[in-house]
Amino acid sequence: MTENYEDFISTVSHELRTPLTSIRGFADTMLNSWDRLDEDSKKKFLGIIKEQSDRLINMVENILSVTKLHSQSERIILKDIPVRPTVEKVVQLLKTQYKDKNFIVDEKINTPNILADEDKFQQAIMNIIENACKYSNNNDIWINIGFGEDENFVAINVTNLGLGIDERDYEKIFTKFSRIDNPLTRKVQGSGLGLYITKNILEKMGGTICVKSENIDANLSKITFTIDIPSSDIEKQARAKCIQ
Ligand SMILES: Nc1ncnc2c1ncn2[C@@H]1O[C@H](COP(=O)(O)OP(=O)(O)O)[C@@H](O)[C@H]1O
Ligand SMILES: [Mg+2]
Structure with a gap:
């Protein structure tokens, strides 16, 4: 586009x-x-x-x-914020709307804080977890949310079971108005703008988003969206820059 x-x-x-x-x-x-x-x-x-x-x-x-x-007036205000409360807030909001889904938020990993605009980060997480609810089969109720980290970034992984995304469409779904034509997508409404907006706001904050779809059987795939967002640990960031 x-x-x-x-x-x-x-x-x-x-x-x-x-x-x-x-x-x-x-x-x-x-x-x-x-x-x-x-x-x-x-x-x-x-x-x-x-x-x-x-x-x-x-x-x-x-x-x-x-x-x-695309307008200059849109300000991004980066702050040192924790990841988990935003994710949990979004899950609480979606629970009331998608009562039949089971949200599993990884309790094990203690993530460091991130440097992000809180509202924009929430909008991005909301788009991804809501998609996981919208595009999973009715009888596949699990939505898994996990965390990870490396020296510069905190990762948030959102996984659901549904109809797979072909590798050729991995980039396309992040462009304007693109939806994948399959029975699950046809069943729910959407404008095809959510992932485009999400990718853009994450990139404005120095983050990235990608998708991976793995076949489980002929009709079912495991779809994981991974968001990487800069960790706010300035010391770590600086150390990493020195090493480069
Ligand atoms: N978790 C997911 N599982 C399977 N397909 C997905 C998932 N998230 C997004 N998609 C596919 O990517 C398309 C684009 O998503 P998005 O940009 O949020 O637009 P919308 O939700 O308005 O259709 C969706 O129409 C759907 O086909
Ligand atoms: Mg969407």
């Missing part, structure tokens, strides 16, 4: 048109055929209108985030 402004506008308009067309279509049908429609159909059509409106709101919010990414 190019960074060209006109391309961006034309892609955005196209993405917005799909839910808008559907909203108008169902509203038209209801207005024109009100007396002929039974109660169930009316309810169903209103449900679709509501669902598509939610989709539109979500897309507009994401698009605003994307435009902010």
